[in-house]
Amino acid sequence: MIERHGVVVGFVLVLLGALGALSVAAQEKYPSRPIDFICTWGTGGGADAMARQIGSLAQPILGVALPVSNVPGASGNTGMAQLLASKPDGYTIAVYIQDTLMTIPMGLARYKVDDFEWVTRTQVADSFLFVKSDGPFKTIQELFKHAQANPGKLRVAATGFGTVDDVTVRFLEKKGYKMTTVPYPKPGERYAAALGGHAEVLYEQAGDVLQYLKAGQLKPLIIFAETRHPAFPDVPASKELGLDITLPQFRGIVAKKGTPADRVRAMADAFKKAMDTPQWKKFAEEWYFAPDSHMGPAEFSRWAAGEVDTLDRLVKEFGLRK
Amino acid sequence: MLARRLLAPLGGVAVAIALYPVTWGLDAIAREGQLGPGFWPRLALGGLALACVGKMLEEVQHLRRAAPGARDARPPLARGKLAAGIAVIVGYVLLAPVLGFALVSALFIAAFLVLGGMRSVPAIATNVVVGVVALLYLFVRLVYLPLPKGDGPFEAVTLAFYRALRLF
Amino acid sequence: MGEIFANLGGGFVNAFQPLNFTMILLGLTIGIIAGALPGITMLNSIVLVLPFTYLMGIVPALLLMIGVYCGGVFGGSITGILFNIPGDPMNVPTTWEGYRLNRKGQTQYALGLAIMSSAFGGLVSALFLAFFAPPFAKFALTFSTVEFFAVVVFGLASVSVLGQASMAAALISLFAGVLLGTVGTEAQYGVERFAFGVPFLKTGVDFVTVLIGLFAIGEVLEQLVVKGAEPAPPTPGARAIPKLPLLALWPLRWPLARGTAVGIAVGGLAGAGATVSSFVSYGLEKQISKEPHLFGTGHAGGLVAAESSNNGSTGGAMAHLLTLGIPGSAATAVMMGAFLIHGIQPGPLLFTKQPEQVYTIFAGMILANVVMIALGFLAALSFTMLMKVPAPILNTFIVVFCFLGAFALRNDLADVWLTMLFGVLGFFMRRWDLPIPPLVMGIILGPMAEQYFLTSMVSHANDLTVFLTRPVSAVVLAFSLLMVVWPFVKTFRARRRHAGGR
Numbered sequence: 001m002i003e004r005h006g007v008v009v010g011f012v013l014v015l016l017g018a019l020g021a022l023s024v025a026a027q028e029k030y031p032s033r034p035i036d037f038i039c040t041w042g043t044g045g046g047a048d049a050m051a052r053q054i055g056s057l058a059q060p061i062l063g064v065a066l067p068v069s070n071v072p073g074a075s076g077n078t079g080m081a082q083l084l085a086s087k088p089d090g091y092t093i094a095v096y097i098q099d100t101l102m103t104i105p106m107g108l109a110r111y112k113v114d115d116f117e118w119v120t121r122t123q124v125a126d127s128f129l130f131v132k133s134d135g136p137f138k139t140i141q142e143l144f145k146h147a148q149a150n151p152g153k154l155r156v157a158a159t160g161f162g163t164v165d166d167v168t169v170r171f172l173e174k175k176g177y178k179m180t181t182v183p184y185p186k187p188g189e190r191y192a193a194a195l196g197g198h199a200e201v202l203y204e205q206a207g208d209v210l211q212y213l214k215a216g217q218l219k220p221l222i223i224f225a226e227t228r229h230p231a232f233p234d235v236p237a238s239k240e241l242g243l244d245i246t247l248p249q250f251r252g253i254v255a256k257k258g259t260p261a262d263r264v265r266a267m268a269d270a271f272k273k274a275m276d277t278p279q280w281k282k283f284a285e286e287w288y289f290a291p292d293s294h295m296g297p298a299e300f301s302r303w304a305a306g307e308v309d310t311l312d313r314l315v316k317e318f319g320l321r322k
Numbered sequence: 323m324l325a326r327r328l329l330a331p332l333g334g335v336a337v338a339i340a341l342y343p344v345t346w347g348l349d350a351i352a353r354e355g356q357l358g359p360g361f362w363p364r365l366a367l368g369g370l371a372l373a374c375v376g377k378m379l380e381e382v383q384h385l386r387r388a389a390p391g392a393r394d395a396r397p398p399l400a401r402g403k404l405a406a407g408i409a410v411i412v413g414y415v416l417l418a419p420v421l422g423f424a425l426v427s428a429l430f431i432a433a434f435l436v437l438g439g440m441r442s443v444p445a446i447a448t449n450v451v452v453g454v455v456a457l458l459y460l461f462v463r464l465v466y467l468p469l470p471k472g473d474g475p476f477e478a479v480t481l482a483f484y485r486a487l488r489l490f
Numbered sequence: 491m492g493e494i495f496a497n498l499g500g501g502f503v504n505a506f507q508p509l510n511f512t513m514i515l516l517g518l519t520i521g522i523i524a525g526a527l528p529g530i531t532m533l534n535s536i537v538l539v540l541p542f543t544y545l546m547g548i549v550p551a552l553l554l555m556i557g558v559y560c561g562g563v564f565g566g567s568i569t570g571i572l573f574n575i576p577g578d579p580m581n582v583p584t585t586w587e588g589y590r591l592n593r594k595g596q597t598q599y600a601l602g603l604a605i606m607s608s609a610f611g612g613l614v615s616a617l618f619l620a621f622f623a624p625p626f627a628k629f630a631l632t633f634s635t636v637e638f639f640a641v642v643v644f645g646l647a648s649v650s651v652l653g654q655a656s657m658a659a660a661l662i663s664l665f666a667g668v669l670l671g672t673v674g675t676e677a678q679y680g681v682e683r684f685a686f687g688v689p690f691l692k693t694g695v696d697f698v699t700v701l702i703g704l705f706a707i708g709e710v711l712e713q714l715v716v717k718g719a720e721p722a723p724p725t726p727g728a729r730a731i732p733k734l735p736l737l738a739l740w741p742l743r744w745p746l747a748r749g750t751a752v753g754i755a756v757g758g759l760a761g762a763g764a765t766v767s768s769f770v771s772y773g774l775e776k777q778i779s780k781e782p783h784l785f786g787t788g789h790a791g792g793l794v795a796a797e798s799s800n801n802g803s804t805g806g807a808m809a810h811l812l813t814l815g816i817p818g819s820a821a822t823a824v825m826m827g828a829f830l831i832h833g834i835q836p837g838p839l840l841f842t843k844q845p846e847q848v849y850t851i852f853a854g855m856i857l858a859n860v861v862m863i864a865l866g867f868l869a870a871l872s873f874t875m876l877m878k879v880p881a882p883i884l885n886t887f888i889v890v891f892c893f894l895g896a897f898a899l900r901n902d903l904a905d906v907w908l909t910m911l912f913g914v915l916g917f918f919m920r921r922w923d924l925p926i927p928p929l930v931m932g933i934i935l936g937p938m939a940e941q942y943f944l945t946s947m948v949s950h951a952n953d954l955t956v957f958l959t960r961p962v963s964a965v966v967l968a969f970s971l972l973m974v975v976w977p978f979v980k981t982f983r984a985r986r987r988h989a990g991g992r
Contacts, residue, residue, distance in 0.1 A: 033481065033490045036468040038901075043537060044817050044826030052831050056544055067466040067541065069901035074675035074682075078693045082902060092468075108680050155949055161353055161679045181353075182949050185677040185941070188816035188823070189635075195814070196631035198949065211815045211837030286833060321351075330922065334662060341669075344684065351679050357947055359676040362940040363683060366669040373661035380658050399921075404715040408914055411707070411889060415906050418893075427893075431886050438714065438882025449883060453890070461894055465538035468901050469894075 030090060030263050034065040038094035040079030042072040045187055046208055046287070050251050051095050053283050054122055057274035062266070066093075075163075076100030077109055084111060088256040090263030093119065097251045098164055101304065105312040106162050107321050113305050114257065117264045120271040121252040121295035121303070125205040125288055126225040127168070128235070129156075130218045132197060140221040140236060143201070144177045151178035157190045157199035158183060162320045164247045165203040167311075168224060170318045171245045194218065205249050206232070207287030224248075231288060247311075248290070252300060268297050327381045334374035338367045403437065410434055422472025422480035428454050455487065463489045491621075498620055501849030504549070505857055510850070513550045514858050515865070517557015522862075522869045524558070525565020528575040528706040528888050529895030531698055532562025536824045538898065548832040549847055553854040555828060556808075559821050560858045563764050563800050564608035564866060568873045571600045575706045575888070579697065580764035582705075582930060583772035583796035586652075590788030597874070599738075603790055604797050605866040606739055611750040611798030612859035615805025618754055619812075620852040624841060626806075627813035630759045635949065636956055639942035640966035641756060645766055645935050647970035648773020649928045650977060652786065657977075660928045663919070667932020668939075670695050677941055690904030697933045698899055699908040702892050704926050707913020710885045712920060742794045745775055749795035753802020758809050763819030764800040765934055771799030777973055801859070808855065812836055812848060 037055050041047040048070065055066035071079035079094055086092035096116070103109040129140070137143045147154050158165035160183040169181045182199050184190040191209060194202035195217055202209070202218065206229070212218040223229050224238045224246050238245055253271065255264060274280055275294055284293065295303060315321050345360035345367070352358025414430040421429070431450045440446055461467045462484065471480040484490045504510060517539075524535035536558045543551035566577030570585030571592050584604060591600035618626075649664050650657070673684045674694020685691040739746065749771045756767035775795035776785045785792050803819070810818035815837025817823035829836045834844075841848055876884065896909035919926055950956040958964045 033484075034466060036901075042820075042823060043540065044823035044830065048827050049830035052541075052544070052827070056831075065466065067468070069468050070537065071900045071902060073693050073900070075680050077675075078900065078902070081689055081692070103680065106680070108682075152951075160677065162351070163680075180948065182945060183678040184945065188818070192631060192814065192816050193634070196634060198634040211835040211839055215838035215842075217838060283833065331658075331662070341684065348676075348681060348683060351681055355952065357944060357952070359679050359681050359683060362944070363669065363672045366665050366672060366936070370662065370665035370669060373658055373665055376658035377656070377662060380656060400715045404711065404917075407711055407714045411910050411913065414889070414893065415903065415910050418903060418906070427890060431890065434886040434889060435882050438885055440880075440882045449886070453887065457890065457894070466541070467538075467894070467898055469897065470903065 030260075030266060031062055031064045033091065034067055035062070035090070035267075036086075036092045037066045037068045038079045038083055038092065039068050039070045040072065040076035040095050040097070040100060041070070043070055046205070047076075047095050047097055047251055049283075049287075050122055053280065054253070054271060054274050057277055057280055058267075058270045061270040061273050075103050075108070075160075077103055080109070080111065083254070083256055084115065086256060088117075088258035088260075090255065090259050090267065093253055093255045093267065095251060096254045098247070098249045098307075099159060101250075101307060102162070102164050102167075102311055104308050105315040105321070113301070113308055116254040116257055116301075117259050118297055118301035118304055119253045119255055119264055120268050120275075120297070121250060121293065121300045122271065122275065123252075123284065123287070123289040123293045124248045124250045125207055125290065126223050126229065126246070126248050127165075127203060127205050128220040128224070128232075129222050130194065130202040130204060130209060130212075130220050131200060132194065133216050133219045135197070135200070137200075137221065140241070143221055144172075147172075147177040147179050152180050154179040154201055155182045155199040156180065156201040156203055157193045158203050159190070160185055162315075164249070164311075167314050167318060167320070168203060168245055168247060170320070171243070171314075174318075175243060205288065207289070210286065210288075229288065250307075252295070252304075264297055272296065327385075328378050331374040331377040331381070334377075335371050338371035338374070342367050406437055407434075410437060418470045420473050421476050423469035424454055424458060424480055424483055425472065425476060426470075427457065458484070458487060458489060463487075494621055497845055497849040498853060500846060501851075501853030502857075504846070504850040505553070505853040509546075509550050510553050510854065511857075513546075513554040514557045514854055514861065517554040517559075518561040518858055518862055518865050519557075519869075521558035521561025521563075522565040522568075522865060524577075525562035525581075526568040526577045526869060526873055527891050527895075528569055528573070528577055529702050529891035529893070530898075531578050531702075531895060532559065532565065533698075533820050533824070534895055534898045535562060536821050540824055540827060543828050544831055548829065548834055549850050551828050551832065552825065552851050553858075555825050556851065556855050557858050559825075560612050560801065560804055560855065560862060561865065562821075563804060564604070564612075564797070564862060565869065567604040567608070567797055568601065568866075568870050571597070571604060572873055572877060573709070575709055576701070579701050579930070579934060580768045580800040581797075582701070582765075582927060583768050584793055584800075586772075586786055586927065587789050587793040587796070590786070591790070591793070594788050596788070599790075600788075600793065601870040601874070603738075603742075603793055605863060605870060607742075607746055607749065607794040607798040608801040608866065609859050609863045610739070610746055610801075611753055612801035612804055612862065613856060614750045615754050615757070615802045616852065616855040616859055617805075619805035619809050619855065620849070623809040623813050626758060626809050630810060631814070633759050633962070634960075635942040635945040636960050636963045637759075637966070639939060639946055640957065640963040640970070641770065642766065642935050642939045642942060644966050644970045644973075645769045645773065646931065646939065647973045648769060648776075649931060650974045651773055651776040651782065652925070652927055656923070659923060660925050663924050663926070664928035664932045667700075667929040667934075668936035669932075670700070670929075671697075671933045671936035672940070677937075678944060690902075690907060693900070693902065693904055695908055695933065696899050696905055697930070699896050699905050700912050700933050701930055702895060703909040703912025704916035704919070704930065706888055706892050707910060708916025708920065708926070710888050711913060711917040713881060713885060739794075742791055745779075745791040745795040746798050748775060748778070749798035750802040752795075753799035753804075754806045756799075756806070757803025757818065758806025763807060763821070764803045766938070767803040768796045768800040769931060769935070772796040773973065777969075777976075805855065808851075812851065813838065813841055815840070 039048050039051040051068045055068050059065055071082055083094040131137045156169050156179050158181045166181045184193055193199040220235045223235050226239045228237045345363045348360035349358030410433045418426045428450050431453050432446050435446050471477050524530045525532045566581035567584040570576035570581045571588035574589040576582045576585040588600045676683050682692055752771040753767045776782050807818045807822045811822040817826045893906055896905045899905045
């Protein structure tokens, strides 16, 4: 009996060894198997939409699937922990967005900008302040005047304290327009609060609330950007009002540091091609991405480092980190 | 006897008291005039401590009314089997990142079947093979779950196994 | 009204098209099986079918997901009734009554009740959705975190009616659950709580890991090591065919109606999904029932209320998604994802611009709940046969499915670790007479309560009276208080009567 077991075990080991040898030979080409694509946010949001969109567009280009796995939590850092625990072999990549970047200066992240290969920046979109269309505020001046007269009474629905949204609200407070940040971590709750009048103001990017804009339920009062957006010619840019704060929401794709350069290049090229497809163009237009959204690896990593410096300065200025 | 019945809730109180100071540090980040992230945990800890005290009172009262020991009749416990069961389950998760899901599941299924009292080698082998192959088809091929592939040589084995099954 | 009928008629024509109808059937089948499998939840399966929907048009995609949703919300009750392992969190209250009924030899009756009340709740809810979605959604927007908090508190308060031997033990369990819910990254500030530098605690404790650990793994360990544990229920054998109690539902019409109403309200207004509504409905039912002492011993009314309520929530949650574009539950959030992939943002415009699609979805949902009776029946039948599979095989694969289900939550082994640890804990909780359900409720409802409470506080300048000045919240909170205090009042009065009689 025991001998028979021994034979079985031996046979299995030989088989496994043979399979192992075979696989090494088969591993030369990249990519030769599905690339795990970590989305650091839950399903049904902008980051998820982006990941699934570019994942399915890049699939025919790379010749392998890029199945999206949602790993939400800790402003995206749960997924980052998973990426950093994986092997830098180009078979694990992740979504990286502005809100996650903010956790670096806030001291909530356990990595540095240098711990990633910044593969591609897929989108940049400016943020707005929205109010209910049938509400009392028609222009940004009216809103600011009300905020000045009733400091802290107006409520701004935002993702959380110590986020980019919050920094903008704090910046406005410093300029004399004091409003209260009310954290609604789930996007749906944020929009419901604004639509139901439980928060007077909503900080968001236009693409995320497109439905309510088209249906005439919400309207933008200000865009936090250097210039006005062509789709909203009547909405003043923060710069022209003398408010020097532009923290555009960006989303991109990163890999772990140490991923072979040729593999990063292969991915970046595929994503570039995916972003040139009409499907992506349509997607980008609907979500109001800036036309110059795309950045390749070198450019993206420089830009991300610069962004962290800016955020770091703002965090210190407003004493957000304690 | 009473002492033993009081020990567990007392432990609960101790845990609550020990964790309480942790919540103070949390409020450092709180915005001025707002309840900080420490507020809710404090509420939970307070509730836990109170409930434990309530449990202790209940035990004392119970002891005064009823004869002690009467409610301690329990079905006997196979301690060795319990330890083995827990070890096998923990081993399953512990070894998953090393061996990869396919291999570790095969080992687990065999081990847990033996533990459950199955002795027939062909029956175990059938369960292992059919189970693992069916699960892989379902969860890797059909719906792609990024299940652990294992480390070093085992990753190569997993990948080869997947390719042999035409999963990739 | 006439226009709605016409639209709905068109919707039915579309829903009956071969592809669409196949998707409904396929979705229901996947949902019921996945929901029933211990470890694999409805949410798992709806996320896992998402990639397949890229390949279809939005209507078949949505119908597939709706099938999974409606079937999944019901499926977990099958394994709950048969094995005392609820497949999904929303089937936990169903399990409390259903498993007891099973032990009493009324397996078929319990399964039949679960099927019929699920179908009834889902059907009424879908019809409600078809006719009243837009005004209902508008009304839903008037609810804020203040009201949500009150509803969640009501759910938490219903612990006091669960009927454990020891109230203190139930509360220990409840607060332990609430405490566990605070572990991980906090939502407002993003700081870590009680993680102590352990990476996988940083992620927080997903309540599904607690649920499948405590119930499924705990039960497996129990069966493995306890000699002479409860003898297996008499195998139903030849009479294994579930009964579909059509007429038997009549005496249960009120629990059924209440459960469905609570489901629609909680699913649609509070946007809290199936789990909260089944807990709330069960608590309410016991409060209203004339025979509360029979709850927990296999009470048909409790089962019906819980099971009609979790399916009743589906229409409410869909109304939220389709008319406002706001997912009110985790499942509808995944459907939102499907919309976005297809380049459609659900919301006010969907309703006015693409009524054809919307009404096909409504019709599909109505159909799904009718077809569910047949498919649920078949599934119950097959799972009853599973009871004949030798226990070692069953137990082994339950653990494997728990591994997969926990992993699929966030594609992370951390969740698998937690599941297995909670499994061991669940085993010992049983031995220490600590009831498991309050812990599950604490960890599901605790984090919701915290967030709604804190947001309300920030939003209303830390003025606690807001919970009493807003009428809905005041009423619900008063009910919650009554529910907690009532048992004490009753014992007190009974004791006095006793004393007076002597």
